[in-house]
Structures are given as C-alpha cells and as structure tokens.
Amino acid sequence: MTIRVLIIFGSTYGYTERYANWLAEDLRALPQAPEVNTLRATEVTPELVEAADSVIIGGSDYGGFLTGAPSLKKKIVPFILPKKERTAFFTVSFTGEYSKKLLDKAVAKSYTAELTDGRPTFHLRGGIDFSELSLAHKTALKGPVRAWLMANPNPNEGIQQMLECYKTGHADYTNRESLKPLVEAISKFL
Numbered sequence: 001m002t003i004r005v006l007i008i009f010g011s012t013y014g015y016t017e018r019y020a021n022w023l024a025e026d027l028r029a030l031p032q033a034p035e036v037n038t039l040r041a042t043e044v045t046p047e048l049v050e051a052a053d054s055v056i057i058g059g060s061d062y063g064g065f066l067t068g069a070p071s072l073k074k075k076i077v078p079f080i081l082p083k084k085e086r087t088a089f090f091t092v093s094f095t096g097e098y099s100k101k102l103l104d105k106a107v108a109k110s111y112t113a114e115l116t117d118g119r120p121t122f123h124l125r126g127g128i129d130f131s132e133l134s135l136a137h138k139t140a141l142k143g144p145v146r147a148w149l150m151a152n153p154n155p156n157e158g159i160q161q162m163l164e165c166y167k168t169g170h171a172d173y174t175n176r177e178s179l180k181p182l183v184e185a186i187s188k189f190l
Contacts, residue, residue, distance in 0.1 A: 003034040005190045006052035010041040010059040010068020015126030015174055016092040022176050026183045032190045042157025049079040050174050054086035054189045061093035069110035077115055086189040088120040098124035098158030120185040127172035128165055
C-alpha cells in the first residue's frame, strides 16, 4: 500500500515553496517512496486532507504570523486532527533555528496546541531580497524590526546576518541539507 503525503505550504517570496518542492523530491527518493502532493495553502481542500495519510505543513514567518495559517486553521485543522500522529510542521524565516522558541510559539498559536503538541516541528532558514519586498514588509523591516535588532545587546549569528543584510540588500540562507531531519521524521510515518 502506498502512503499518501500531502505537503501544504504558505509562501510569500518563494523560500517556503522552494523547501516544499525539495521536500517532495526528497520524500519521493526514499526507499519506501510515498505518493507526494504539494499544494499552496490557498489551494488545499478538506477532501485532499482526508485522502492523505500524512500531512506536512510549512509556512513562512513574518513577525510571528505564518503565511497561510489563518485559512488552514479554519478550513482543514479539524480534518488533520485524526492524522495528528502523522503530521509535521516546518517554518521558514531569516533566522530559522536561531528563533526556535518564538517559532515554536507561532506554530502552536497558528494551528492550535491540540494539533501541534508533540509533533515534529522544524525551523529552516530563508532569505530576504529587499528589492522584492512589499511596501509593508520593507517598512516594518527598515523601521521597528531594524531598531529592535540594533538594540539587542547580545545578537546571535542570525541577528548579525540580518543586520548585514541591510547593507547588502539581500541574502539567501536556504539549504536543502537542512531538510534531512524533517525527511527522517517523516520517514518514520511511512
């Protein structure tokens, strides 16, 4: 029997979509190769969730809000609950694991603690290209976010790289290798 995996993602600038596609390719390459369907959060339906054996949800983080989460929470979380044991999450943000505690809270808040509690959750690094940002994102990043970053007395490497990005205008920290722990966790569902 072939296991059906549904990867649902919310992506604004393409980093989360890149990871979702890489994840699908990596899962299809496993010895126990599942059938994998990858969809944007806006395209998913309760029927697609019900047909899946395993659900993986990815979202890009913007100030504690995960892209696609509000519609998913309303539309499909009730259909995922019976599959809770075969559900995993990933976020994509500039700082990734450097912001683990904050991102764990964002996942629980976005999809309900009942669904996320005890489920594998991974935080991957994305990037920024200031020339592609919306006006709202540029304004937030160049105003309050930058001020908060600069005021941090003990900046971690992620914060230092973010500050450097203000000078260069762009950075891309996506890394396919960082998906390995997520692929390993999902392979246990198969």
